[in-house]
Amino acid sequence: MTLVFGLFNYWVAMVLMMIGFYILIASGNLIKKIIGLNIFQTSVFILYISMGKIKGGAVPILTEGTEIYTNPLPHVLILTAIVVGVATTALALALVVRIKEAYGSIEEDDIHEKDGSL
Amino acid sequence: MLVATALSCIFVRDLFAVIMVFGLYSLLSAGFFLSLKAPDVALTEASIGAGIAPILMLGTLALTRKRSEPQPRAKKSLRSALLPLVVVSLTGVALIYATLDMPYFADPAAPIHNHVVPRYIEQSGQETGIPNIVTSILASYRGYDTLGEAFVIFAAGLGVLALLGFLSDGSGREYWQFEDTANLRHHAVLHVISKILIPLILLYALYVQFHGEYSPGGGFQAGVIFAVAFILYALVYGLEAAYKIMSPVVLRYMMVIGVLIYGGTGVLCLILGGHYLEYGVLSDYPKHGQHIGIILVELGVGVTVASVMMTLFFTFSGRAKRSVLKKQGVET
Numbered sequence: 363m364t365l366v367f368g369l370f371n372y373w374v375a376m377v378l379m380m381i382g383f384y385i386l387i388a389s390g391n392l393i394k395k396i397i398g399l400n401i402f403q404t405s406v407f408i409l410y411i412s413m414g415k416i417k418g419g420a421v422p423i424l425t426e427g428t429e430i431y432t433n434p435l436p437h438v439l440i441l442t443a444i445v446v447g448v449a450t451t452a453l454a455l456a457l458v459v460r461i462k463e464a465y466g467s468i469e470e471d472d473i474h475e476k477d478g479s480l
Numbered sequence: 481m482l483v484a485t486a487l488s489c490i491f492v493r494d495l496f497a498v499i500m501v502f503g504l505y506s507l508l509s510a511g512f513f514l515s516l517k518a519p520d521v522a523l524t525e526a527s528i529g530a531g532i533a534p535i536l537m538l539g540t541l542a543l544t545r546k547r548s549e550p551q552p553r554a555k556k557s558l559r560s561a562l563l564p565l566v567v568v569s570l571t572g573v574a575l576i577y578a579t580l581d582m583p584y585f586a587d588p589a590a591p592i593h594n595h596v597v598p599r600y601i602e603q604s605g606q607e608t609g610i611p612n613i614v615t616s617i618l619a620s621y622r623g624y625d626t627l628g629e630a631f632v633i634f635a636a637g638l639g640v641l642a643l644l645g646f647l648s649d650g651s652g653r654e655y656w657q658f659e660d661t662a663n664l665r666h667h668a669v670l671h672v673i674s675k676i677l678i679p680l681i682l683l684y685a686l687y688v689q690f691h692g693e694y695s696p697g698g699g700f701q702a703g704v705i706f707a708v709a710f711i712l713y714a715l716v717y718g719l720e721a722a723y724k725i726m727s728p729v730v731l732r733y734m735m736v737i738g739v740l741i742y743g744g745t746g747v748l749c750l751i752l753g754g755h756y757l758e759y760g761v762l763s764d765y766p767k768h769g770q771h772i773g774i775i776l777v778e779l780g781v782g783v784t785v786a787s788v789m790m791t792l793f794f795t796f797s798g799r800a801k802r803s804v805l806k807k808q809g810v811e812t
Contacts, residue, residue: 372579380572388564393495393540397502400533404509412585413592415516423695424611431601432517433593434613438622441614442629444524445700445785448533449636452792455540456643459799462544
């Protein structure tokens with residue numbers, strides 16, 4: 363039982379990661395693929411923040427009379443990762459727009475067909 | 481809850497709905513971060529995941545198409561349907577097997593809590609004089625990393641500009657009313673409410689920016705909140721009005737200025753005889769210098785993030801407007 367409760371958060375993160383991964387590889391629509399990638403990304407955030415949690419830890423802002431703080435290092439990493447993530451997502455979306463203009467479609471199959479690849 | 485919303489992303493066909501569900505998913509995960517005592521992260525995720533990202537995706541959608549093409553079932557062989565599922569399950573099982581070696585959730589004895597972090601927690605208060613440990617690590621101890629992040633955001637902004645083109649030929653006169661938002665102009669309720677809300681959002685952004693040392697917040701969050709206020713304005717009053725307040729050209733300069741403030745702070749430290757980004761030399765008292773340095777760096781980050789986010793929005797929506805006009809040109 364301790365095993366299940368101790369690792370439950372990580373398992374949720376794994377399940378979310380796999381859902382994102384599935385959307386990424388199984389869906390043909392490029393925007394949907396990007397959403398899948400974003401879900402994948404968020405699951406990594408959840409994994410990190412879960413690891414930073416400490417029993418009885420307070421919010422990592424120094425106050426008098428507090429002994430235990432939550433681990434601030436993952437917070438720093440993930441905070442910047444979120445902002446960088448949205449910037450790269452925007453870049454991906456811009457590419458999608460250009461692909462749409464060049465091929466007239468954002469479906470993977472159509473694009474392959476036009477290219478004569480696959 | 482999180483799993484349910486993520487799952488629904490797979491099955492929903494309508495892309496508009498998928499994006500909305502994704503926004504919901506982000507908001508839920510922000511709440512989850514808050515419950516794990518990570519307010520800084522929750523603030524960022526709420527403003528980005530539920531605010532900016534869906535807006536950008538909707539912008540893309542406006543430029544492409546609404547429905548995800550129903551894939552012809554007959555054409556799809558069993559193999560191509562099962563293969564992703566098999567790959568995903570195998571990877572998932574392997575990853576879950578790997579978690580068996582991990583320390584339990586919230587265990588104080590886990591290695592992550594026992595190396596460099598106790599030093600940050602014990603010393604950062606004395607060394608930087610800043611109560612928010614997240615801010616002091618972000619801007620001071622790991623200042624190089626954050627500099628890199630600021631440049632990545634800047635580079636992404638440049639990339640989008642390069643891909644989707646500049647908004648006009650430089651004359652600045654080619655902005656028309658965005659067709660879809662033209663309807664919103666006549667909603668009196670929206671106008672009144674957003675008139676009240678926008679100054680409050682801007683004020684809150686400034687508070688988050690300059691109070692980031694004492695409470696959750698900092699340059700990243702403040703920049704995004706600031707940008708959201710402008711995007712709201714642009715959505716309700718139309719792009720034209722927004723351009724009048726904040727022209728895209730100014731924003732492009734702001735992007736550069738933000739990065740330069742950050743880099744310049746480092747160079748200033750070099751000139752004053754310290755190492756790059758060693759804020760201690762900025763004042764006679766090292767602690768005071770740290771404070772100045774962190775505020776400057778956060779300001780640089782805030783300006784960069786805000787202007788890049790606004791540029792992204794303007795670029796996507798400006799593109800949409802241009803393509804609408806192109807179509808009209810073809811018809812007439």
